[in-house]
Amino acid sequence: MIAEFMLQRTKANQVESVYKSFIKQYQDINSLAKARAHSIQKYTINLGIHWRATHFKEAAKYIMDNYDGQFPEDRTLLRKIPGIGDYVAGAILTVCFNRPEYVVDSNIARFINRFYGLQLTGEIRRKKPIIEKAQELFDYSDTRNLLFALLDFTALVCKPQKPECTSCILNQDCSLKSKYITPL
């Protein structure tokens, strides 16, 4: 949850050092729940979107108060926790519990849009066809590794700009095939 909070609209290489020092300072959910707000801000100040900082303490406190420090394994319940939206809820259910649950982030949405030829534009993450295809995609026995694989794949091959279509292992099954890629 800590990692996913920090990664919201923020690049992974920007988060890494902050995350490491953060979890060293707050080694369990109870210490985070009791932390001072300005103390937490020292770590998150250079990540941008500052109102995110309040989520760390609020979420930790919420989980202590309502679930005695144990994360619920349910999307609806997870989403009631401050700072946790549909993405983080899905990430926790897959990465932590390997449950058969879907995850949609901007990268997975882009991959689905291309692979299935949906040709959606704008904030495609929020659109129904993307969600539905993601649910099909994550109907799988090992969603934790599927998520990690998708994140790596979309970072290295099915990139936002200049995707590596010619060397892509999914090229023959992709709606784009070997045609020249128009920017999506």
Place this chain on the structure above:
DNA sequence: AAGACGGGGAG
């Protein structure tokens, strides 16, 4: 359904 938030790195 659309706008705001934000520092930091890539082009």
Place this chain on the structure above:
DNA sequence: CTCCCAGTCTT
């Protein structure tokens, strides 16, 4: 200088 990034919250 402009655009975008492992989204969520608020109209």
